[in-house]
Every structure is written in structure tokens, then in C-alpha cells.
Amino acid sequence: MDNSIISRLNRYLEYTQLSATLTYDEVDQIVIASKDHNFVGICVPPFWVKKVNRDLGDADIQLVTVVGFPMGYQMTETKMQEMQLAIQNGANELDMMMNLSAFKSGMPWVKIEVAKCASLAHKHGCLLKVIIETAYLTDNEIITACKLCADAGADFVKTSTGFANAGASIHHVHLMRSVLPSNVGIKASGVIKTAQQAINLIEAGADRIGTSSALKMISK
Secondary structure, three states: OOHHHHHOHHHHEEEEOOOOOOOHHHHHHHHHHHHHHOOOEEEEOHHHHHHHHHHHOOOOOEEEEEEOOOOOOOOHHHHHHHHHHHHHHOOOEEEEEOOHHHHHOOOOHHHHHHHHHHHHHHHOOOEEEEEOOHHHOOHHHHHHHHHHHHHOOOOEEEOOOOOOOOOOOHHHHHHHHHHOOOOOEEEEEOOOOOHHHHHHHHHHOOOEEEEOOHHHHHOO
């Protein structure tokens, strides 16, 4: 085990809360915990971005939200409008769900959509992470999706929404790292509950870990 990862695990963790029943008080707790432990990011639903941006102030914590979540089959124009509003409200990283319906149909529009969204994000100095939902893809489809995202300008490829029947796996992260260029990061997410799971995924090639268990992972 890499002790250097353990010592800076907090800087891999995006404290993520995307529950449908997320409350105002819970959002407050996420912000406080993230500041206390200097997590690399907070990922919240779009509705809460403006509040979290205000509460974070000048803290060195990335404000992440989701786009086209969790199914990904919204129109591209809808996703871009979501992005515009999120950026306006203070988000600086956008986790966009890929259009799996179009991808499974072999449509070239998927790459065009990612390129459009990456261009919009970069215009505003933001990062785009594309969620490919590995649970629904074969290994060959994961390879194709990763190459598509990289070619279209994505900054990260993300494994999962956390709403599918499985989340991140070491096998999938290894596979993604083997085909993605070094300038494209990997965010592992979905059913990551323990520090050991997170460390294993980082050692497999993940650059970020999205988890609702971030606080438990670094608590002694």
C-alpha cells in the first residue's frame, strides 16, 4: 500500500451528496466537513450550487455539480443550459452524464455533444467530467467511450453515477487508465464506502474519488 496516498487521501476525495432527500442542514454539514478536512471537492445537486459557492468562500475546494443526471438522454441544448446555470451559480467542475442511449445506438452525436459541452466548460475556465456508467458497458464499449471522450476534449472520464446496479471497479479503472491519455483524469465513483476501496482505486489509476463516505474515510 502506498503510504503517500493514505497521507493525502483527502485531496483525492470529492465529498458527494446527490440524494433526492438532501436537506439544507445536510448541505451545511458537507461544507463544514469539507473545509475541516480540506477535501479536493464537493459534489452537490445543481439546486444547491449557489448556496455552497457562497458558503465555501475562498476555500481551496472545487465545487462540482451534475449535468444530464442520472440518465443522460436529455437534449444537448438542455445539458448546455444546465451547465450555463451551474457555472453562473459558481460551479467550476461539471460531471455530465453521457448519452448512453445514443452511444448504444452507435450514433456519432455522442462525440459532438461531449465536444460542445467541453468547449462551453473550457470557455468559462471549468472542467468537464463525462460519466460513462461502466456498469452498463462491455470492456470494448468502455474503451470506445474513453477514446471518444478524450478526443472530444473531456478533462476527466468518470465511471458511474451511483444510480446503476454497480459502481466503480478496479478492473474498469485499470482498463480506462490503459486507454486514456495522461492529460485526461479518471474519477471513480459509485458504492465506494471505505478508505481501502478508495486507495485500491487510486492505485489502479483513479485521480479522483467521488463518495458520500468521504468523512468516514478520513475519520480516525
